[in-house]
Amino acid sequence: MEVRRWIDGDESAGDMLARFSIERPFLLLPPLHRVPLRVGNVVELVGPSSSAKTLILIQAAIGCILPKDWNGVNYGGLGRLVVFIDLDCRFDILCLSTMLKHRIKEANGLLVKTNVERDHLDTQKCDERRKPHVDYDEELYALCMKRFLYVRCCDSFEFLASLKTLHYQLKQVEAAQQSSVYLLMIDSSIGAFHWVERASSFTQSSTHRKSLSLQNVSETVVQEMRKLLRMHPMLVIATKTISLGDRYANENQRKKSFPDTTSTHKVPYREYMPSVWQSFVTHRILIRASDDPATVRHQQICSVYLSEWLLPPSSLLDKFIVKDGFIFIVP
Template sequence: MMNRIRTASGRALIARLQIRPSLIKLDPCLFPGGPQPGEIIEVTGNTNCGKSSLSLRLIVTVLLPHTWRGMNIGGCDGGVIFLDSDLHFSILQLENMMQRRIRRFLKLSKDAIKSKKNGYEFDEELIDDDHKIKELLHSDKASLKTEIDNLIKQCLKSFFYLKCTVSSQFAITLLSMNELIMNKTKVSLIVIDSISAYYWHDKTYRAESWYKLEQYYNGIFKVFLSHVKNHKLVLLSTRQSLFRKDYQKHRYVPCMEEEESEVGMIEYEYLGKHWASFVTCRIHLSKLTTVPEDDITKNDMISDNLLSNSSNSVTVGNNANKCEGSVTPDDYRQMFSAEVIKNEKKTKLVFTIHEDGLRWRPQS
């Protein structure tokens, strides 16, 4: 018995000391300097405001390698544990986003090589090896598709999907996460969508009072978050906006799905004080008014630059600040706002959602 305990402790120690892939360049716009190991990130917002899209974008960035076939595609070459409790996840959507991201970089690399040949400015950090990227670009469509599919399959080997359909299963999964974390040393990011999926169920069937429900959550999060901290992982979790503050009655009331909550509004910490005290970064998402597509794509190349982790704007020949595809004056795209709160500092960002992920827009 004693030998078994010592062996388990030794495994835990080795897993904690293991150097995991760095997320310092996960998203320079959202996380300047990168999220720190052990950081807890909470994403809030109403329905259809981009929470799942933001999560998928970060998952894709973690899974993809930093360089591939001569291109700097800005990935982290890490692993992800995804806990799906809202049951909205689609592996096809993830694969499609990865494929779109890769093909976007292929087009940028092709334009950069053409611009270099013609003497124009281009993003020098985009190309890692001229010979390898030219060889890839000169391959036929079938071979190129095979290369991309093989890369995606290789990346998805580091993606671990956990599906929870009931409250008890969700709680047990969080409490037993340590074993999976120890065995998957390439994992750097845990994503939960969402942490509050079973709140109303637990409130109705598991706890007789608000106090007992908070104690129940405190017990779960104390164990789970200690695993995240000990193994120096980054946790990103979406949380539903279930309550809003009624300033007239000076109390918190349930928030309806169609209601637009005020950005930066203090919400009732219904998941308990332990969860609230461990969150180090909060991101509140909301919808903005729509604008013409041609206005959106005017400075769209800034997103490509952020994806490739470059600090200067991308310029590709005479096509700078233009985006692929035809645009009509009647084409509109929904805009979203992301308010990042960290270390008592607030930063507001604007983005649009595309098939290859989010694209950050410069502030006007």
């Protein structure tokens, strides 16, 4: 009946675009706002340690689990489910809770904007300090936290097992929440277990198990994720920790010395993931910390981060800071 109604239906292009934007909305979130991201894309956040990659994931998750409207208040969210796969077992749930509460208070105008509170609110350390009379919508907070699904993996076997069984878990959760999953996040690095398992493989005498090489694990991960995305269309965002070293400095120096030279785009770091994963990725963005701090209101000094699109390649370089639970683009 639904198929027949769809065939016989008549809608304008504007109605079709409006319906499609609701069913599969774009994710426009700094610093990922340069390229509209939607269901089916596989985004790789590349950067060294302490480059705000996890904070970007948390910010994207909050924008997804918050509703668009709630009790007459506009939150601008998607009201969808998020799956967060933690590969280093260091995810700070208090950080997510603090930033979510901050977003709810900000939308309701309940934040106390005093110098003392701003000095004590350090988002990067996720230290939750609020005044007793500052309240938030607890019902909305509980609803949003139920939309955040957390999976922790300690080795490649647990990671692969989670991907294989995630379909059945999502079916139950989607039926209970009456909502579909929009975001699948993998943190802290898609190749997190490679070096540990490579070192431990030399001490194992048994050869009955299949080798846990990075190639074998990556092939299985991509295969299982393709199956999962066919059954549950989602936007995938995965982080990858890399070491820039002098390669990035040399690349920037070459661009300054030969600005008019045109050549194939090369990543300014040593790629260690197999080609099966690289071909699976549709978008790639490089995140790194800047050496120049920024002074914002009330003479506060914040760390500045730089974002650069590598896939699709772009010459634009965005600067952003993280303050009070939000990511701000700075000129």
